[in-house]
Amino acid sequence: MSHITLKASTLLEATLKSLLPAAVSAQCTRNHFLGDRSALQAALKSLFGSSTENSARLLLVSDGVHKLSGDAQANVDDFFKQLCTDSELPFEFLDISSVLSCRPEEVHASVEAVSVLKGKLHQRTPAPVVVLGSGSLTDVVKHTLFELGWSGVPFVVLPTALTVTAFTSHFAVLEESGAKRTRLSRTVDHCLWYAPVLSAAPQAMTRAGYGDLLARFVAYGDWYLGWKLGVAERYDELAFHLMEPFSGHLRRHAGALQQWPVSAEAIEDLAAILAMAGIAMSVSGETTPLSGYEHTISHALDYLHLTSGHALSWHGEQVALASLASAESYDQLLSLEKIDFQNVRPVSEERIKRTITQLLQTAPYFGFEESELTPEQRKSRLEALQPGIAKATLLFTEDYRKKHEKWLRARENITSFEENWISIREHLRMLVIPAAEMQSLIVAAGLPLVPEQTSQPTSALEYRWALRFAPFVRSRVSLADFIFWLGEDPALWATV
Ligand SMILES: [Zn+2]
Incomplete structure (x- = not known):
């Protein structure tokens, strides 16, 4: 049955x-x-x-x-x-x-x-x-x-x-x-x-919950990838x-979110899926199964908005949008016949610190106003945010350092990853869905497809910054790190 x-x-x-x-x-x-x-x-x-x-x-x-x-x-x-x-x-x-x-x-x-x-x-x-x-x-x-x-x-x-x-x-x-x-x-x-x-x-809230669940179609790939790289300590399915x-239920109910009130059948099914998602993370002992690259993008956007005192968009709405960026990046990754880390120089800890500091100092904290600010105006408004930025710089740098050390150790055995790439790729294809399918679920559910359409409109500049900052958001490895370690820019792997 x-x-x-x-x-x-x-x-x-x-x-x-x-x-x-x-x-x-x-x-x-x-x-x-x-x-x-x-x-x-x-x-x-x-x-x-x-x-x-x-x-x-x-x-x-x-x-x-x-x-x-x-x-x-x-x-x-x-x-x-x-x-x-x-x-x-x-x-x-x-x-x-x-x-x-x-x-x-x-x-x-x-x-x-x-x-x-x-x-x-x-x-x-x-x-x-x-x-x-x-x-x-x-x-x-x-x-x-x-x-x-x-x-x-x-x-x-x-x-x-x-x-x-x-x-x-x-x-x-x-x-x-x-x-x-x-x-x-x-x-x-x-x-x-x-x-x-x-x-x-409100309909937007139910939609957002649906959006948070879309992470399940990409996040598992991040965990598997991290484990195969030797950076994640453990992995299970x-x-x-x-x-x-x-x-099947998740795909079928996307369209139900276009009506309000949402049908009783869809409400009960979605509640059960949300319940299972929470349980699945709990029994895994970590949030990794449903929280990867897409969540780091959403957290990076929240960082911008919290630091500048702007209201936050619905979490799940951002996660859905970011799941599309992740799926697009997976499309890119899965099209590669060969992975080659040998030509990329490992980045020093000093350089990482400078990168994080620079990204946090130049972040588009003022959203849509950024383009209207003169350098002097921007500098003086930024001044008021500096105490918060300083704290965040310490926190992000400290967390990233843990991942960086693991990567340096893992890099010593990277040839085995490179040699096994084709079979790793096969398994990844089972864990993640193509961007075209992710996009059709987002459209069917009426969730935003571009950052400007989120409940607190986000500029393309903010969004691209979030993609670029994603590797530094937390100590857990995700697809964003993989792209960064390949010496590439996560913002160029997604089309938004
Ligand atoms: Zn979430």
Whole structure:
């Protein structure tokens, strides 16, 4: 029977059962797909019992953003509070935007946000936690609970949109001095995928979640390539096999994102695929299976925008666009009959430092305004950003140094990679999809195909800078490094 005839939520359980040992799957987030209020209420009762059995008050955490609940009478926060009252579950409501003293829309996942929330919670007795929220809020809360050592209390998330894989992954992506860093975090025990809320989420957010999933069609190639080069320490294809049964669903639902509200069937399938993506990364012990070159491009763009104080585009929207750049670069790579590192001189550590410093000093922080600024104006505006740039330079250089050392060691055995290129290429072809196919999925989903069309329009200059800076974004190897080590420019391997 073809996978595609099964609902993705059914396939999720079946795939986990067949590929994971029971002890491993017991540590993964349990997923509940709930179609209406009574199903949600029943799930809450089964998780928390009633007030008489469980005296600890639930800590309901929200970011304070007004979100539709699918119930015309109430927003998500009010809807959920009422549900707790009706279920006789005592609760305390915590609006994190007031804890962080920012506007609700400005809550983002940062090391600083974690430290403020930690300060607020550290003297309390651990209580069951329910997050009503976005990926950013989930990352902040799950990392705070991890650092506080709140491991024995139930931790439940009700995603308010299908945006990112944060809801079921053991990792949190947190910003520090403009750089995005992935940290091991607390596991979400239960994820409540509640269809009326997910369907009511803005169309652009659901699309973005879809875009984040497109990384699965390229990122695995990066991991394999890194391992074959001898730079990545380990490699396995468990996450690939966990995700592969859903590739038909993923292709089929691209078009469903053009309608709003998105059909219930597509919502449930996409929720299950996002859930599996988070689990696949968690059981792999790293985010590598779904985060390669394309994510470094997105992180580089976020760095530009965070440093200059501009708003960020949807993460998944940038990831989709960057997945196209990655697929185009793979097309180039896979067309090569021969790989030759011998003629490329290894770059010295000193030179790397200079390159990173120069890229960060000349970065197009001012987006579309860049072309209008005189050199003097630019210099004076840049001056204000220098403290942040200095911190980021240290962080990026320190991280890159680790990868550089591994590359210098790996380079000693590079002839074996060169000799085996044709068979490596064969395997890569199985792991990644051609750019033409990536492009058709992006178009079908209505996601932006050029940087100017992203939710916070990005200039071509910024985008090309992000491609060029991608090797220096983190210590993990990706296709960007491969291109750089070949002595070539990543911005010329992609057509955007
Ligand atoms: Zn992502």
